[in-house]
Amino acid sequence: MNVIALVLCFVGALFFFAGTVGLLRFPDTFCRLHALTKADNLGLGMIAAGLALASGSWLVAGKLGLIWLVTMLGGTTNCYLLAHALFAARPNRAPDGESV
């Protein structure tokens, strides 16, 4: 059981690393937004699942699941707000982009 939990945790950490590399290496802000919000929330879910397995208590597992849900909700809100503000403020495509 503990081995499965550790493997889940480290796979989650790899997802976090993928998100960070995406934040550093992608050329555009939208690409970075895309990489970060998905990979990180998936990694957090896997780490939470691994820790829930390792803790061996239903109460702790439920709390970890709720924390994951709140973080995903916040991440979604952030992603939408940021992308909307960026898309509305883009510099040179404003004249032909009015139908959006």
Next chain:
Amino acid sequence: MGNVYVILELFLVLNLLLGLVRVVRGPTTADRILAIQLFGTTGVALLLVMAHRMEMPSLRNVALVFSLLATLAIVAFTRLVGVTVPPATEAEGRS
């Protein structure tokens, strides 16, 4: 057994350090805000691992506050300041 979780924590802290590069270098405000989002999510994961390893269950509440903190900061930034896109965004695309 506990030592393995320390390696996990160190890995997550190194992730935070890498994200700091984007805060320092990021060309627009939006990139820096994105780094706050990264810090929020990674901080939650780090605190959950710490809560397990150090056997302090109250750290899970701190993780909850962390996840709300990132949302608060980003909502404040996009609503109060707004995001400007300088022409430097296209120049950044080449690198």
Next chain:
Amino acid sequence: MTPMAWALDGAIMIVMIVLAVRLLLVRDLYRAVILFVVFGLFMALAWVRLEAPDIALAEAAVGAGITGVLLLDAAKKMSRGRGEEEP
């Protein structure tokens, strides 16, 4: 204390010092506010490593969150006032 835990604490400490120096030296106010929020996050992590979760809770909520938003509002008002003066 294992060497790994030493490395963890040392990394957090060095990052906090570098962040504090950079926060004081940076010119743009918005960048300074973002650096302040990030500094508050690391400060909370440092409190956690000192086994003080209640102070970490207060630091994350008040030190980084509320103060960050208040500083942001103040920076916005300051830059607007300066913008009216300049032209």
